[in-house]
Amino acid sequence: MKILVLQGSPNANGSTARLVAEFSRGAKEAGHTADIVDVAALNISPCTGCIACGYGGPCAQSDDFDELREQILSSNMLVFATPLYYYGMTAQLKTVIDRFCAANPDITGKHFKSALLTVAWNADSWTFDALEAHYNTLVRYLSMQDCGRVLGRGCGTPATTARSPYMREAYELGRSLR
Numbered sequence: 001m002k003i004l005v006l007q008g009s010p011n012a013n014g015s016t017a018r019l020v021a022e023f024s025r026g027a028k029e030a031g032h033t034a035d036i037v038d039v040a041a042l043n044i045s046p047c048t049g050c051i052a053c054g055y056g057g058p059c060a061q062s063d064d065f066d067e068l069r070e071q072i073l074s075s076n077m078l079v080f081a082t083p084l085y086y087y088g089m090t091a092q093l094k095t096v097i098d099r100f101c102a103a104n105p106d107i108t109g110k111h112f113k114s115a116l117l118t119v120a121w122n123a124d125s126w127t128f129d130a131l132e133a134h135y136n137t138l139v140r141y142l143s144m145q146d147c148g149r150v151l152g153r154g155c156g157t158p159a160t161t162a163r164s165p166y167m168r169e170a171y172e173l174g175r176s177l178r
Contacts, residue, residue: 001113001177003027003034004075008082008093010040015119015161019150019170020081023117026174034174035075037068040092044068044099053102065099073106077113077147077177080135084120087130097138108143113177116149117170119161123154148173 005024009016024034042064052060059065072078080097082089089097100107116135120127128151139146150173152166161167 001032001076002074003032003077003079003177004071005034005036005079005081005117006093006096007036007038008040008080008090008096010090010092011083012038012041013158014083015152015155015158016081016083016117018158018161019117019119019152019166020079022167022170023079023081023115023150023174026171027177028174030175030177032077032174032177035071037071039068039096040090042068042096044095046095047098047101055101055104056106057102059099059102065096065102068096069099069103073103073110075112076110077115078144079115079117080138081117082131084118084122084128084131087127088134089118089131100142104142108141112142112144113147114139114142114144115147115173116151117173118150119152119155119166121154121156127151127153147177 027034150169155161
């Protein structure tokens, strides 16, 4: 299976990157490919809602999403990786997802597998409620199959994350994919 990880953290060496590395290691050991795209490093403008794409593309804007769209559509699985920022995904990842608008029929028609990898400083039981609700809605709307999620509570620093059980969870999730 060809997996594309959309890493939405603006901190390229942070806790999210650690989870992504372990997930990718597990996926590769299971025989899959796992490409990681640092979406925070891309030049992608927000969707303007102009609907020139007709919800099927091409987008009226020309930026790094043009190439990313091709990477997405050539994959079988999308992994959304993000630290929790004010109880949601990062703006960088949300901007990419908003641009899915110009590829809706292509994305929904592929019936991607998907997963969520996330970390947060907060360790309360409700920490990820809003993010999970958003992710669940995306999975449903885009006709994806959720393969799992790693919700890294209390992962305030990369060192804390490295010592957490979430590293193993991310690895096991990648390794379990069929």
